[in-house]
Amino acid sequence: MGTRGVIGMPRVTNADIADVLDRLADLLELDNADQFRLRSYRRAAETVRGYPEELANLHAQRKLTTVPGIGKSLAEKIAEYLDTGQIGYLEELRAKYPEGVVEMLNIPGFGPRSAARVFQELHISSIAELEQAARAGRLRTLPGFGAKTEERLLHNIELYLQASERGLLADVLPVAKGLLAKLRALPEVAQAEIAGSVRRRRETVGDLDLLVTSEQPARVCEAFRGFEELVEVIAAGDTKVSARLESGRQVDLRVVPQESFGAALQYFTGSQQHNISVRYRANQKGLTINEYGVFVEEGDAKGDLVAGRDEEEVYAAIDLPWIPPELRENRGEIEAAEAGTLPALIEPGDIKGDLQVHTRYSDGHQSVREMAEAARALGYRFIGITDHSPSLYVAGGMTSDEVRWQHDEIVEANAEYEGQGVKFTVLHGLEADILPDGTIDIPEEVYQLFDYIVGSVHQGFTPDADRMTTRVVGAIESGLIDFVGHPTGRVLLKRDAYGLHLDAVLEAAASHDVALEINAFPNRLDLCDVDARRARDRGVRLTINTDSHDVAHLGFMQYGVYTARRGWIEAADVVNTWNLEDLRSWFRKRR
């Protein structure tokens, strides 16, 4: 932030712009701005983060205000940022509130009103100073702050400093399912579901939301508080419990009556922006929606309940079909639902095989045969073995001799399957390095043995987006590779994507009919949802693969499918949902 947008500097991405808008919103909160004005900034940030077109391009065409939620004022600020790398208004606010005060907003239970007050009235401008003041009992001099507030604050500062970060979906989902099973086993519980971002299958999640229906909500809350997984109860009433897991992750349980289940599930699934749009739409129709149901609006009196038992009913009340949770990000799903153009999303069962799998020939843990058998057990029709090419020494890249031995093994396995009448095929692929000079690491003398080639970047990362783009586009145009593995190189919670001009990559992929991978490994999920959607919109084919290095990894396929669903992807867009014959003839086109 702050220095982008200057000629010759890395291109400003939508994510950069979204970050700036969020930072503006943080500062405006401290400044006690009107809540609706604030919402405009937050909403715009979320829209921009998921927007399929680069705002930098739109700005060049003077079309920023075509983005929903961006009017004259925000367009000017975004334009200023794109042109100069700065926003005067943002700098003004920054001068007013030190960075340390903005950071206080991250402390649980300590919001903008509190942060602004301790700064203005006690001149506290960092979390360290805040902690000192609380210890010294100086905060209670402020009206509304008591000893208990100080005590809680100190505890919450500890929590923030331990940074209970977002977690990978694959780490949190099993925990959520475990808690769900325990809730379902309670005699007072009628129905229980996971809600929140976990249900929307976001790639990383913060809190965990659980929803239960019961006639005896207080008893359910009581029982939940006793779960051994909870190390601390943050807040607890008769219908709601907030607690913390040992990992530091917060869990929120809500209990509602059965007739409200659908309304509550819809509400607690979010996203917040999706719900705002849903409720606004309800208001337009003379209805009001809360977590207990859809009601006819009748002034101040509680109107008649018209829906709420299940989600279908809730959406039907506002004349929409049910919308899959993965799409509920306010990225056009409501408009698509209204127009009857929601995608028929890909499902895990559509996948017929995994096309990126490693064995002991490079850095995998098992043999070709063991991986094949594990894939068969999953009900697949084929598996593609793709060990590393020679230049990736660190990962045991194969020599040409090893490629031949592996090939013999695969031929033998296939012969055996055929002899037994088993409809299962092992494909021989290669994960070839796209080298820093743009060439692709394929041993020429064995090239003809491969059914297909995956091109991936593993070394020579550079922050120079132009050079990275040239490399990847060059690989696509070489005619040698069938798809690009983990195209942006990001590692969730660890490493950002190397800068890549995705538009150029998509254009090349579309015109050369090269697919892009959605790598299903839980810390990659690369392409991400938004990029996958952009690819699909450009007519680029996709493939979802686990990049397994162990039989246990084959089960990661579900996470790739979730990401694809969040990217509005249908089965036909994904080459490994095709029949083996169709897939093979697509591979052969290139040979």
Place this chain on the structure above:
DNA sequence: GCCGTTTTCGGCCCGACTGTTTTCAGTCG
């Protein structure tokens, strides 16, 4: 801040829990 087949002004989603302010503001989701 944005937005407009009821509006270019006046709307903008809604409720639970906490601490302390005896009627509510702040925070969160």
